[in-house]
Amino acid sequence: MPTKMLQITTADGQADAFAAFPDDGERHPGVLMYADGFGIRPVLREMARELADHGYYVLLPNFFYRHGPAPVVELPEHIGEEARTAVLRRLMPLIEAHTIERTLRDADAYLEFLATQPEAGGGPVAVTGYCIGGLLAVRTAAAHPGQVAAVAGFHAPVGAAGPDSLRRLTAQVHFGHAETDLTSEALGELNQALDAAGVDYTSEIYPDTVHGFTMADTDAFDPAALRLHWGHLLPLLGRSLANC
Numbered sequence: 001m002p003t004k005m006l007q008i009t010t011a012d013g014q015a016d017a018f019a020a021f022p023d024d025g026e027r028h029p030g031v032l033m034y035a036d037g038f039g040i041r042p043v044l045r046e047m048a049r050e051l052a053d054h055g056y057y058v059l060l061p062n063f064f065y066r067h068g069p070a071p072v073v074e075l076p077e078h079i080g081e082e083a084r085t086a087v088l089r090r091l092m093p094l095i096e097a098h099t100i101e102r103t104l105r106d107a108d109a110y111l112e113f114l115a116t117q118p119e120a121g122g123g124p125v126a127v128t129g130y131c132i133g134g135l136l137a138v139r140t141a142a143a144h145p146g147q148v149a150a151v152a153g154f155h156a157p158v159g160a161a162g163p164d165s166l167r168r169l170t171a172q173v174h175f176g177h178a179e180t181d182l183t184s185e186a187l188g189e190l191n192q193a194l195d196a197a198g199v200d201y202t203s204e205i206y207p208d209t210v211h212g213f214t215m216a217d218t219d220a221f222d223p224a225a226l227r228l229h230w231g232h233l234l235p236l237l238g239r240s241l242a243n244c
Contacts, residue, residue: 034133
């Protein structure tokens with residue numbers, strides 16, 4: 001499967017990115033994939049390739065590019081609990097510096113880039129994200145209601161986008177929450193807000209999961225939950241991007 005390392009011009013500089021797409025000479029619907037807080041690394045590139053294998057042009061940008069190319073901090077091959085604490089200590093200032101304004105400026109550039117790629121379809125796209133990337137996905141979808149047809153977030157603080165962002169969502173939505181991230185009461189409140197906004201969505205807690213359950217290079221990884229993630233994500237993209 002073809003992959004590329006790319007440079008995307010943004011309002012604030014050059015963002016490095018990884019792209020994967022089928023090797024058939026056809027154009028395919030675009031998917032913007034936001035990494036978790038640990039950023040682009042082998043496990044995310046593999047997930048992008050797996051998604052592309054289902055017929056999508058997948059763009060995985062380094063949203064920490066203002067601080068350097070990915071990985072912006074040194075990462076071990078396996079991010080165990082001790083390593084996770086040390087890495088997050090270095091990453092938290094970068095996460096906190098990634099403001100809504102930066103998110104939206106970058107999203108404009110990422111989506112414009114997707115629309116111009118010869119291997120991408122040029123029509124509506126999907127946006128998916130993990131952890132903080134799920135929040136970025138929701139903010140991107142809310143800011144581009146005519147361009148984003150589907151949005152998904154996994155073990156992500158999607159509620160932090162706020163009710164105004166949820167009300168602007170026109171995309172089809174799936175949220176897969178970790179059991180340790182969200183109580184059933186909090187899930188009910190989030191889903192009530194989505195209902196009130198008229199969003200076409202599914203939103204559920206994946207059983208027996210902890211934060212980060214999709215990431216195979218962490219202690220949080222849950223193979224069954226990763227399969228459930230694909231079981232929701234692929235049909236969502238199939239429904240929303242079928243004619244793109």
